Amino acid sequence: MDYIVTTLDNLVHQTAFFNLTWGNYLMIAVACLFLYLAIAKGFEPLLLTPIAFGMLLVNIYPDIMLHAEDAANGVGGLLYYFYKLDEWAILPSLIFLGVGAMTDFGPLIANPKSFLLGAAAQFGIFAAYFGAIALGFNDKAAAAISIIGGADGPTSIFLCGKLGQTTLLGPIAVAAYSYMSLVPIIQPPIMKLLTTEKERKIKMEQLRPVSKLEKILFPIIVTIVVCLILPTTAPLVGMLMLGNLFRESGVVRQLQETAANALMYIVVILLGTSVGATTSAEAFLNWDTIKIVVLGLIAFAFGTAAGVLFGKLMCVITHGKVNPLIGSAGVSAVPMAARVSQKVGAEADPSNFLLMHAMGPNVAGVIGTAVAAGTFMAIFGVF
Secondary structure: HHHHHHHHHHHHOOOOOOOOOOOHHHHHHHHHHHHHHHOOOOOHHHHHHHHHHHHHHHHHHHHHHOOHHHEEEEEEEOOHHHHHHHOOHHHHHHHHHHHHHHHHOHHHOOOOOOHHHHHHOHHHHHHHHHHHOOOOHHHHHHHHHHHHHOOOOOHHHHHHHHOOOOOHHHHHHHHHHHHHOOOHHHHHHHHHOOHHHHHHHHOOOOOOOOOHHHHHHHHHHHHHHHHHHHHHHHHHHHHHHHHHHHHHOOHHHHHHHHHHHHHHHHHHHHHHHHHHHHOOOOHHHHHHHHHHHHHHHHHHHHHHHHHHHHHHHHHHOOOOOOOOOHHHHOOOOOOHHHHHHHHHHHHHHOOOOOOOHHHHHHHHHHHHHHHHHHHHHHHOOOO
C-alpha cells in the first residue's frame, strides 16, 4: 500500500502544476491570447501561431529549451536546437530567401522613387536606437532593439545574434513579430491622423511595364552594389536577391517554388516555435522586456509616421501625383503594410487602387532594414 501511495505521490509531483510559478501562468495566458488573435482574428497566423505555441510549451515544460551543456546527458531540449539556428543567423537568412522568391520587385523597379519612401520609414529604427540608449541599454543592445522599428522580425533576430545580444533575443523577436501582426491595427490611425481626406483620395498613375531583363538584372545589381558597400549585409540581402533571381530568371522554377513554399513554411515553423520558446517567465517578465515592448511600439509608430510625412512631401513636390498613404508601407512587413495602404485608400475612395504602388516602398523597406542592420554591424566592427 505504501508503495502505491509513494508511486502516486511521485506521479502527482511530476506534473507541471507543482513546478510552475505565477509568471508561467501569466505567460500561458499571453500565449492563449496570441493564439486567439492568430486563429480567431487572423493576425498573421503563419507567424503568430507557432510563436504562441512555442511560448505555451516553454512555460509548461521549461526543459524543452534546456541547453545541451546544462543537461545531465549532454542532450538539450528540442526547441534549443531550433533556437541555435536562429542564433547562428541561418533561419532569418532562409526567411529572406523565401521572401525574395515570393515577391515581385516590379513596382520598385518601375518607380525608383519608392526607395526614398522605404528609406524614410527607417527613421523609426534610429528613433528607437537613441530611445534605448536613453533608457540605459548599451549601444549594441540599443542597435538590436532598434530594428523593431522596421517591423522586421528576421532582421531583428539576425542582428541580435550578430551583436551578441542573445539574452534579449526573445523579447526583441516577440515584439517585432507582434507589431508585424498588428500592422492593420497600429498603422491606420497614424495614417489618417497625418493625412487629409483629399490626400487619401489621390489616384496614382498606372506603373510602367517592367521588362524581364530589368527584373533579372535588378537582384544582381542590388547584390553587387549593396554588398560591396556593406559586406555584412550579404547574408540577408544576398538571400533576398537570390530568392528573387530564382523567381525572375524563369529557369529554376522548382527552386523558386521550393523556396517560396515548402522551405519557407518549414523555416517559419522552426523560427516561430523557437522564438516563442525564448519567452519563459524568468527571461521575459522583467523591466527590460517592458522597455523593449514600449520602445518597439514607439519606433514602429515613428517609422510609419516618417513614411507618411515623406509621402506628403513627395505629394507636394510632384504636384499631387503621389498618395502619401503609400509611405506607410515603407516598413518591412511584406505585404501586410502595402495591403493596409490599399485598405485606407479604398476607405476614402472605393475606386482607388494603391496596392501595387505601395509594394514599391514595402520592398524598399525590406532592403532598407537589412542595410540598417549592416550599418550597425559595420559601426561595431562585427562581421
